[in-house]
Amino acid sequence: MSLLIVGSVALDTLETPHGRATEVLGGAASYFSIAASFFGPVQLVGVIGNDFPRQELDWFASRGIDLAGVDVRPGKSLRWTGRYHEDMNVRDTLSFEANVFETFAPELPEAYRGAGFVFLGNIAPTLQARVLDQVRAPRLVGADTMNFYIDTARTDLDALLRRVPLLMINDEEARMLSGERNMVRAARRILAMGPESIMIKRGEYGVLHFSSKTVFAVPAYPLEEVFDPTGAGDAFAGGAMGYLANSGDLSPAGIRRAIVYGSVLASFTVEAFGLDRLRTLTREEIDRRYRQFISLTAFDVP
């Protein structure tokens, strides 16, 4: 089924202990779309300036990402500059220039309104709701959010959460949103806010998935070198939603597979700067690493 993603498309300047990259393709929706495109077509909703590199749009198109929903405006694209600490779990935002993203008002092409799977990237909850208002009868709606909106747009976010069956956030966000430090309690509180299930992204510690009755934990793939953690969470979401949209399988087993596929995409993403690793990634490599997740985690009953 078709998969729609709305979110930021940006030019990132990144500094990690391993080096620096200037004005490279970034933004949650970019990571999401490319990761999801390994499983099937994607409909992208976003805004870019007329300075956006043509070859990146060509890359999106070549991967089956529909750009009819991308608004190209006169002006500069969203730019973000971030620096990671030696401990790459910690990063500072050095600059954030919203530019054309400032007045983003997502408008869905008619062809997008029948989307079966919808993912609301971490933009303002009012904009996420605006997208949701425009889709007719999605089979699954997933969403992300971030500290900034939990802090400054709580009423809007609460209203949105009542309409979002699947929330994907990181552990810090889960703590902020719930006021609970313990992840089990945090998840229970968030499930009481609306979502039927929640995937909590824990970076190098993997992912926890909670529904009212089940818990699933998958570790992150152990990598000798994490080159750049940017976009890992978005690539996770893209891989997971991409697999779900393509398989149409929302059974508990299907959701577990989606979480592992998401983890696979996240693990490749951090192997190089920005989206670079995904430029050469193949479906065969994805499936091979999926099987490696089995050998990483499997054990039996004595």
Added chain:
Amino acid sequence: MSLLIVGSVALDTLETPHGRATEVLGGAASYFSIAASFFGPVQLVGVIGNDFPRQELDWFASRGIDLAGVDVRPGKSLRWTGRYHEDMNVRDTLSFEANVFETFAPELPEAYRGAGFVFLGNIAPTLQARVLDQVRAPRLVGADTMNFYIDTARTDLDALLRRVPLLMINDEEARMLSGERNMVRAARRILAMGPESIMIKRGEYGVLHFSSKTVFAVPAYPLEEVFDPTGAGDAFAGGAMGYLANSGDLSPAGIRRAIVYGSVLASFTVEAFGLDRLRTLTREEIDRRYRQFISLTAFDVP
């Protein structure tokens, strides 16, 4: 096969966000022994003062823990006082009184010297070596260490590591010992120091096991309430070594099962103060939670 443990037996005063307990049974060897005793008999080597509560020794004995190797000295037992922060991953040692532990010089009863499985708790590396010198031909030797010895007894520790096939330490210790932040690189460096395999305990994030060719990851059991994290790592080690000694199965699959049993014991241990949860724990509860680890982690290939 028989399982020997050497390490600290202590009286702990604990403060967590959930409350306080004064001079309760503690020490790495206590947690280890009790956890291991669910799988088979244990031979304990340690030192206590003549103030040590008789009923705790009776409890050990009733669980099949041989106390012939416990040296009872005139004087006070080792005492430790610790306080956990709101974030229970962080704790301060408020006081440490070595007392009779100050001059601990482990001497193995003749009956212990044929032990098939030996675990060297985190005492001084020279004392760990002294115990190792006294056992004849153990099938498996495991060891723990701690920041203090990594800092102050590195030469002795390096010598010991060359004699220890299985190291079980936490992630902080792995970083200190290896000088590497990344866990995969840390593990590779430590494997080059002697051990054939290493289990890295990561608290609420579970355990990673590395050998030269394999990696295994198991999450921690998600608990709504962690009452007191004290001894979780020691209970893990006890559960894992207890299972290995009892099954005699050192195959890769057997080691994975041991790691899950260790994780089960750790998860119960943190549910109450000190060793209290293990006082009522049954083998049936252990096996039930083992199966819950399967449902927590299992997924299949699409």
